[in-house]
Amino acid sequence: MESISLEDARRVIAAAEKKAEEIDCPMDIAVVDAGGNLKAFARMDESFVGSIGISIDKAWTSIAFKCRTADLAPLTQSGESIFGLNTTNSGRVIIFGGGVPLVRDGNIVGAVGVSTGTVDQDMEVAEAGAAAFGQ
Structure with a gap:
């Protein structure tokens, strides 16, 4: 199974930090490998x-x-097909924006997760990190 390298994880974090600075919202930024294990993490000042x-x-x-x-998010609302998903895996499942897979050659090799801002801010910063991975 292909996985993200530490160098790639650091590039994702750097791009996410840059976007967080641009929107003036310090963030906690995590990158996991293909197995879901923490590969790199940054906690910006004031996050x-x-x-x-x-x-x-x-x-x-x-x-x-x-x-x-x-x-x-839409699939896990009351009455939807996977309602309650967020209560599985010891409550570890997050059902709102800020987590983005990292894809190489059509394969998911890691993911970035961002938190501290609004959901829209978290998504914007995570997407910026993911975009840097694709470069």
């Missing part, structure tokens, strides 16, 4: 301590379900 675990779990959720965490 929320409570968001450390959330950022890691967003990245883990993204790799575990091979999708953006934002894509899970």
